[in-house]
């Protein structure tokens with residue numbers, strides 16, 4: 001176990017032994033406006049999502065030349081490629097002819113082909129060929145894919161969903177969290193699948209689900225609670241946070257020499273990237289939960305991605321185990337957590353005027369304050 005994980009493990013052991021987590025000094029009252037004000041929602045949508053880099057996947061997915069993956073960010077279809085020249089690139093996944101998609105899913109190939117009339121592009125985004133080429137003037141009309149900023153720092157794929165997001169913004173987005181991310185070999189992660197979930201709740205209500213353990217023993221009484229405790233430690237890193245909680249029994253490690261501790265923290269580490277994307281690192285696998293505003297203020301779209309460590313080459317057994325964990329977590333998230341968020345939304349729609357965040361919900365408090373601070 002590396003020093004950083006040891007440090008978190010020690011803090012979690014102390015939290016369990018002393019029955020003392022990183023609580024807030026006070027209770028916080030949050031006015032319902034945070035979730036119900038349409039002008040606030042629009043501003044947040046623009047600044048926090050459209051103009052902020054977004055984590056969409058793991059960089060190992062497109063390590064080899066010729067590979068590509070696709071994603072959707074704020075309704076913008078995105079394709080990320082690594083061409084034969086080895087350069088990582090991202091584009092709006094829209095053909096220069098009339099806009100149909102040039103790639104679906106992920107894979108390896110020499111050309112991206114539009115499904116509508118067959119224009120084809122190199123993985124560098126340049127038009128490579130089109131049927132009946134003689135019917136099109138060879139002037140300087142834009143015939144290449146529109147480039148987007150993209151970075152694979154720390155083994156994580158971060159993109160801007162329009163060309164107005166700068167490459168520097170994307171390159172430096174994760175920097176504040178670097179001390180926490182260095183513990184993980186995210187580049188060795190291979191994605192299992194991404195589920196898209198349409199949720200009838202404001203995006204903050206979805207993010208809030210992953211920011212407190214107070215609900216574990218009630219909402220997840222029969223699912224997670226048998227092996228998780230509600231103790232936690234929290235750290236902030238600029239506009240990002242880390243919030244970790246242990247498996248039951250972590251305190252038994254205190255009786256063992258540290259060199260006999262497992263390689264990874266026996267618990268779960270939730271990194272939250274501004275404005276609320278969860279990068280969840282477990283001992284064997286990882287998940288990304290990215291919630292973004294939906295079509296209306298009381299809806300959101302959630303992308304839930306699962307991945308497994310593939311450090312020593314492809315291992316089908318590891319993939320199957322990670323898929324089980326992904327399905328288990330995803331089913332609980334959908335049927336228990338998201339269902340609770342939708343109930344909270346119904347209450348807001350019915351006129352609930354405020355929410356109360358306890359001292360034992362400091363991550364909720366932190367993020368609600370941060371969202372307010374960050375809004376220009």
Ligand code: FES
Nearest residue numbers: 095097098114117
């Ligand atoms: S829209 Fe792509 S070839 Fe026509």
Ligand SMILES: [Fe+2]
Nearest residue numbers: 209215220337
């Ligand atoms: Fe939960």
